[in-house]
Amino acid sequence: MKRLDDEPTQSGNRTSLSGKLTNGDSVTQRNPVALLQGLRLCQEAWNPGSPWDRQGAHAALWGRQPGSFLVVSDSSSQNNLLCVSIDDQSKKVQDFPIIHTGSAQRLNTSHLAFSDLLQLVVFYTLSRDVLPLCLSVPSWVCGLTEQSELLAFPPGPKVWLCPTAEPLPETMSPGTPDTPDTVMCTIQLTAANGALCFINPLYLQEHGDDWLTHTSVSTTFTSRSFNPKRDRRLSMARAWPGAGLKKRAESLEDSSASYESSGSPVENPVSPVIPSGVVLRRASSTSTTDPLKRVSADSISPIPQSPHRVSWVEDKPWNPPAPSSLLHPPCLELDSLSMSSIEEETDVEPSASPSLVQNSPRLPLADKVKNRLSAVSQALGGLMNPQRRLSKRVQEMSERKGSAFAEALRGFVEQTLKTKATCVVTSTEILQEVRSSLTALREMLYDSSEIQSITDSFGDVPDFELDTIMEQVLHKVALKPVSTHLYESIKTARQQNGSLQQLQANQNTLKDKSLEELEGTAGAGVPDAAMLEKIQQRWATMHQQYSPQKKVDLLLKVCKNIYHSMTVNAKPGVVFGADDFLPCLTWVLLRSNVVTLQIDTDYMMELLDPSQLQGEGGYYLTSLYASLFYISSFRSRLATRQLSVEAQKSLSQWHRRRTLHCNQSRRSRNRRTIRRHRSGEKVNEDSEEVTASTSEEKKGQWTLDANDVTKRLQSLTESSGDEKEEKQNGRSVDLQ
Amino acid sequence: MSLRELKVCLLGDTGVGKSSIVCRFVEDNFDPNINPTIGASFMTKTVQYQNEHHKFLIWDTAGQERFRALAPMYYRGSAAAIIVYDITKEESFLTLKNWVKELHQHGPPNIVVAIAGNKCDLTDSREVPEKDAKDYADSIHAIFVETSAKNAININEIFTEISQKIPLLVTSDSGLKGLKLRRDQSDLTRERACC
Numbered sequence: 015m016k017r018l019d020d021e022p023t024q025s026g027n028r029t030s031l032s033g034k035l036t037n038g039d040s041v042t043q044r045n046p047v048a049l050l051q052g053l054r055l056c057q058e059a060w061n062p063g064s065p066w067d068r069q070g071a072h073a074a075l076w077g078r079q080p081g082s083f084l085v086v087s088d089s090s091s092q093n094n095l096l097c098v099s100i101d102d103q104s105k106k107v108q109d110f111p112i113i114h115t116g117s118a119q120r121l122n123t124s125h126l127a128f129s130d131l132l133q134l135v136v137f138y139t140l141s142r143d144v145l146p147l148c149l150s151v152p153s154w155v156c157g158l159t160e161q162s163e164l165l166a167f168p169p170g171p172k173v174w175l176c177p178t179a180e181p182l183p184e185t186m187s188p189g190t191p192d193t194p195d196t197v198m199c200t201i202q203l204t205a206a207n208g209a210l211c212f213i214n215p216l217y218l219q220e221h222g223d224d225w226l227t228h229t230s231v232s233t234t235f236t237s238r239s240f241n242p243k244r245d246r247r248l249s250m251a252r253a254w255p256g257a258g259l260k261k262r263a264e265s266l267e268d269s270s271a272s273y274e275s276s277g278s279p280v281e282n283p284v285s286p287v288i289p290s291g292v293v294l295r296r297a298s299s300t301s302t303t304d305p306l307k308r309v310s311a312d313s314i315s316p317i318p319q320s321p322h323r324v325s326w327v328e329d330k331p332w333n334p335p336a337p338s339s340l341l342h343p344p345c346l347e348l349d350s351l352s353m354s355s356i357e358e359e360t361d362v363e364p365s366a367s368p369s370l371v372q373n374s375p376r377l378p379l380a381d382k383v384k385n386r387l388s389a390v391s392q393a394l395g396g397l398m399n400p401q402r403r404l405s406k407r408v409q410e411m412s413e414r415k416g417s418a419f420a421e422a423l424r425g426f427v428e429q430t431l432k433t434k435a436t437c438v439v440t441s442t443e444i445l446q447e448v449r450s451s452l453t454a455l456r457e458m459l460y461d462s463s464e465i466q467s468i469t470d471s472f473g474d475v476p477d478f479e480l481d482t483i484m485e486q487v488l489h490k491v492a493l494k495p496v497s498t499h500l501y502e503s504i505k506t507a508r509q510q511n512g513s514l515q516q517l518q519a520n521q522n523t524l525k526d527k528s529l530e531e532l533e534g535t536a537g538a539g540v541p542d543a544a545m546l547e548k549i550q551q552r553w554a555t556m557h558q559q560y561s562p563q564k565k566v567d568l569l570l571k572v573c574k575n576i577y578h579s580m581t582v583n584a585k586p587g588v589v590f591g592a593d594d595f596l597p598c599l600t601w602v603l604l605r606s607n608v609v610t611l612q613i614d615t616d617y618m619m620e621l622l623d624p625s626q627l628q629g630e631g632g633y634y635l636t637s638l639y640a641s642l643f644y645i646s647s648f649r650s651r652l653a654t655r656q657l658s659v660e661a662q663k664s665l666s667q668w669h670r671r672r673t674l675h676c677n678q679s680r681r682s683r684n685r686r687t688i689r690r691h692r693s694g695e696k697v698n699e700d701s702e703e704v705t706a707s708t709s710e711e712k713k714g715q716w717t718l719d720a721n722d723v724t725k726r727l728q729s730l731t732e733s734s735g736d737e738k739e740e741k742q743n744g745r746s747v748d749l750q
Numbered sequence: 751m752s753l754r755e756l757k758v759c760l761l762g763d764t765g766v767g768k769s770s771i772v773c774r775f776v777e778d779n780f781d782p783n784i785n786p787t788i789g790a791s792f793m794t795k796t797v798q799y800q801n802e803h804h805k806f807l808i809w810d811t812a813g814q815e816r817f818r819a820l821a822p823m824y825y826r827g828s829a830a831a832i833i834v835y836d837i838t839k840e841e842s843f844l845t846l847k848n849w850v851k852e853l854h855q856h857g858p859p860n861i862v863v864a865i866a867g868n869k870c871d872l873t874d875s876r877e878v879p880e881k882d883a884k885d886y887a888d889s890i891h892a893i894f895v896e897t898s899a900k901n902a903i904n905i906n907e908i909f910t911e912i913s914q915k916i917p918l919l920v921t922s923d924s925g926l927k928g929l930k931l932r933r934d935q936s937d938l939t940r941e942r943a944c945c
Contacts, residue, residue, distance in 0.1 A: 065788075074786055172786050533764075533814045570788060577789040591769025592760075592791040592810035596817055628757060628827070633792040633809055640820040647819075 050136050052155035059174035061085040061094075061131065064545075065578030066171065068109065069586075071097040075107045078175050081150030085112070085131065094131065096121065096138075100146055110145065121145075157399055170570075404468045405487045408459060412491040419458055423492060426451045430496045434503065441507030445620035448493075448500065452621070455492060456484050478625055482563070485623055489561040493621070497560035504613045517608050517646040524648060525604045534597035538590055541579040541602060549575055549602060557610050562621040565614055566631040573634045576602055592637075600641045608642065615639050753796070753803045756916060759825040761849045762834035763842040764813035767868040770899035771834060772808050775909060799913035806909060822856060830862035830912045837867045837896065840877040850890055862915045864893035864908050871898040 053060065060083065071084040078099040088095040094112040111122045112134065118127035119134055124144040128134040139149045152174065411419045430451075433444055459465045469480060493500075508514040524532075529540050541549060549572050556568035576598055580590050603611065615638055626632065760768045769790040776793045787793050796805040811817070811824045825831060833849045835842040846865065853861060865887045867878060880896055887894030893911045895904040 533816060535764075574788045580789075589769045589773045589790050591772070591789075592812045593764040593769070593814065595789060595791045596812040596820075597814075628755060628807060630787055630792050630794075633807075634788070636809075636823050637791070640817075640823050643823075644817065644820060 046136070046140070048156040048158075049139065049151065050132065052158040053136060053139075053151065054132055055158040056155060056174065057132065059171055060135070062171045063574070063578075065574050065581070068095055068097065071095070072107045074171060074175055075099040079150060081147050082175055083135075083149045084171060084175070085135065094119075096135075098145065098147075098149065108146070400468060400472050401483055401487075404465070404483065405490065407464060407468060408487045408491060411459075411462070411464065419455070419462065422455060422458060426455065426492060427495050431499050434506070439507075440511075441504040441616065442620065444503050444507075445500065445616065448496070449621055452485070452488060452492060456481075456488055459484060459488070481623060481625065486561060486563060489563070493560045493562075497617075500617065501557075501613050504616050505609070508612065508616075513646055514609055514612065517612060517642065520645050520648045521604055521608050524645065527601075527604070529597060529601050532597040532600050534601065535590070535594045537584050537588060538580040538594045538598060539583045540598060541576060545575055545579050546602070546605060550606060553606055553611060553614075557614055562618045563626070565618050566622065566626075566635060569618075569634055569638060570631060572602075573599070573637075596637060596641060596644075599637055600644060603638075603641055603645060608645065611638070612642055612646075615642055751798075751801055751803055753805055754916075755805045755807055756829040756912070757807045757809060757827055758912065759828040759831045760808065760810045760834065761821065761825070761831055761853075762813055763836070763839070763845045766813065766834045766836040766839070766842050767899050768813065768832075768834045769810055771832070771866060771868060771897060771905060771908075772810065774899045774902055774905045776808075795909075797909060797913065799910070804913050804916070806912075821852075825853070825857055825861075828858055828861055829916060830864060831857065832864045832866055832908060832912075834866045834868050835878065835883075836869050837878045837880075837883075838869055838872050838875040843867075843878045843883065847886070850892070854890075860917070862893070862912055863890065864895075864912055866904075866908055867894075867896040868899060870896035870903060871901050 062084065064087070066084070066086045067089055068086060071086045075082055075084060075097055076099070080099055080101055082099040084097050085094050086097060087093070088111065091111065093114065096110040096112055098108050098110065100106040100108050112119055112131070113122045115127065118129060119131055120127040121134075121138075121144055126137070126143060128137060135149065137143070138145055139151050142148045411417055412423050414420050430444075430448060433439065433447070460469075472480065472483075475483075505514070529538070530536065534540075552568050552572045552575070556565050556572075559565045559568065573595075576595070577590070580594060580598055581588070584590070615635070618635055619639060622635075627635070760772065762768050772793050773790050776795045791810045793808045793810075794805060795808070796803050798804075809824050809828070811821050831849075831853055833846050833853075835846040850863065853863060865883065867880065867883050883896075884894050893908065893915060895908050895911070897904040897908065899905065
């Protein structure tokens with residue numbers, strides 16, 4: 015037994031941790047630091063901004079997997095509200111107000127205070143305390159890293175709540191050790207062998223951490239058998255997402271009940287084992303002279319907590335890793351939990367760390383908390399995910415002298431930087447050139463065996479996702495060096511043809527128009543000064559991004575803000591569609607830097623992979639494009655006729671551009687088919703044929719579209735004399 | 751089961767209830783697997799049709815006259831268009847006819863057209879007789895239903911009929927290739943998964 019305790023197998027360690035977290039989510043099998051980091055990186059997803067309120071959260075949580083949660087701000091009390099889906103059968107959603115007291119935050123029904131929301135949430139994913147169940151976190155969260163290229167599209171609440179959504183492919187490689195669980199940061203301490211304990215920084219601040227040494231007396235627990243069998247069974251049940259709601263509901267009743275049901279008759283639910291070690295709450299209720307009592311005296315009732323309120327989880331005695339020479343020196347800046355810097359540097363192969371920890375001799379816990387921080391960097395070594403590896407590899411390839419990819423990339427950058435917008439070469443043409451180069455470079459990467467070995471490890475990632483990842487990676491090496499130059503080119507070109515001047519002039523004409531004058535619906539609000547300020551900041555951030563995908567993401571955030579402003583004072587139940595949104599967007603644009611926005615819009619429109627234009631991002635990008643187009647083509651009544659012809663001309667150009675892109679896409683589709691073959695998988699011959707034939711058809715359609723627009727232009731010119739009919743149809747586009 | 755993404759564009763005068771119809775459609779059988787979108791201008795819903803999943807990507811357009819020139823940006827690439835009019839406003843029915851004309855001339859070829867006479871709960875103030883609208887719809891081979899977003903009448907039916915009218919993949923013609931491509935992708939993925 016002792017041996018097992020000391021040197022758990024890797025899987026034993028993994029299962030023992032999950033086995034103890036009886037009512038936690040499977041995500042807790044992962045590294046808590048990864049969880050903390052993941053939650054921090056996707057905070058927007060679970061703690062969405064202002065458009066979300068209690069009502070919205072309830073609607074979104076309704077019927078979700080139990081434990082699903084959102085934190086939204088409560089408009090009535092100014093406090094945050096933790097909304098948790100309790101039971102997906104009865105569709106119950108419960109609110110738990112989060113109270114701010116000084117520098118601490120706590121649930122109003124609990125006495126456990128945390129220094130920030132993130133820590134509070136992490137705590138409640140691991141322990142339920144006053145909640146009916148632990149918060150559940152989608153498993154992909156643990157895989158998020160700062161460098162995760164996919165963060166360009168930070169997941170929103172919708173992805174967050176979707177139980178099946180996997181915005182990121184599995185990022186923890188199968189061999190990722192769990193042993194770096196031994197980490198210590200501001201809120202948590204986790205021993206290598208599975209004891210997990212939370213230390214509130216507020217407490218440390220006041221009382222230091224000497225009391226941690228008290229752990230050494232906690233030997234009672236060693237007698238508890240480590241039962242790998244039981245633990246494995248538990249973990250299997252947990253790892254199986256469809257384990258059944260009934261089982262889950264049981265565990266919600268009482269955490270100790272699930273111990274019982276999971277085959278550990280030794281456990282008595284009525285008298286939970288009381289460890290004497292690093293257990294804040296237990297200790298405080300057992301001895302009034304205990305130093306721990308001091309912290310908790312005011313916050314914890316003297317009555318022993320009911321079993322399901324345990325705020326700690328422990329299976330084995332506190333067993334810190336040795337501060338071996340291999341550990342990094344203490345780094346206090348980790349307090350901020352900004353792990354990116356470390357991750358940037360560490361490139362530890364996952365297999366390196368477990369042996370280290372296993373071999374470390376047991377030492378009494380005597381060091382300051384800060385020393386434990388060193389373990390964090392180790393833990394992070396294992397977090398290197400496939401995307402990151404891909405990004406790193408592409409970066410390497412781009413720097414490798416003489417490699418074909420590096421040469422092609424260099425050629426592209428040089429060529430692009432040389433190209434200047436002139437009267438002959440429009441910005442659109444330049445951007446199209448860039449787009450086709452991007453596609454060609456992407457193909458090159460796909461063809462490289464180095465990259466294939468990484469993409470193969472991605473597992474069953476759909477092609478379009480793979481494309482997205484590859485695009486992101488490519489943007490970093492290819493677009494980053496040229497983006498500023500491209501902005502200049504777009505600007506020059508648009509100045510030369512006068513469209514920017516036109517846009518600005520019309521902005522001046524229209525900027526004082528109210529929403530009603532822009533034909534906005536009465537009842538829809540416009541952003542107030544503060545929101546407008548926020549939007550301006552977002553636009554500025556958007557301009558700074560070199561990746562068109564990241565730009566679209568920020569655009570979506572702005573649109574969300576606009577929607578929020580529209581609905582905030584509206585009557586409940588009113589639905590705002592495009593009739594309301596487009597005028598409101600126009601109203602916002604008239605108060606923004608339209609020149610920069612036009613440049614960014616062109617940039618996104620031309621450089622985004624066309625396959626990404628179908629969804630929500632495509633819709634709102636189209637709206638932005640349309641709205642800017644509306645402003646720049648606004649004319650007084652006299653010039654109306656000319657407008658529509660110009661409008662159509664511009665549209666036809668737009669169609670043509672899409673045509674070009676689609677032909678490129680066609681090539682990449684074919685590539686994919688090849689890739690499949692290469693990876694030795696059977697590809698149904700039929701589907702291959704269909705792929706090829708649809709591509710041809712697709713090409714056909716685009717050509718048709720362009721023809722169509724030309725035809726349309728002709729018909730417009732023909733009918734331009736017939737002003738009467740035009741007016742009857744109310745076709746004239748003007749404001750008066 | 752394969753997934754097809756179908757872009758559906760909503761056209762019609764402002765105030766006829768375009769977005770209400772979509773909201774009703776999307777929210778009625780609330781599916782926790784469908785993620786809420788930012789707003790009602792763009793919504794999605796996946797329904798099962800025979801052995802396929804149809805994911806409707808619903809693009810709303812601004813119905814105001816002055817934004818009319820912008821519509822082509824929205825309806826390009828659509829597999830279907832739902833043109834909505836208000837049965838209590840004859841004018842909105844005239845606008846509808848213009849949209850039909852425009853789509854036939856400039857819309858994607860073989861786009862499935864559905865006509866929805868909304869607010870059919872307000873029979874007292876009806877201005878457009880159902881028969882007139884039905885006859886017109888038949889003459890252009892369009893789907894026709896009278897709907898009430900308010901009372902949830904015939905909302906799902908429009909989309910079901912669209913699903914039915916979308917050409918099957920094998921025999922489909924040039925109207926749907928973008929969507930077909932996606933389907934092929936998911937097919938491939940599926941096959942890979944089981945091999």
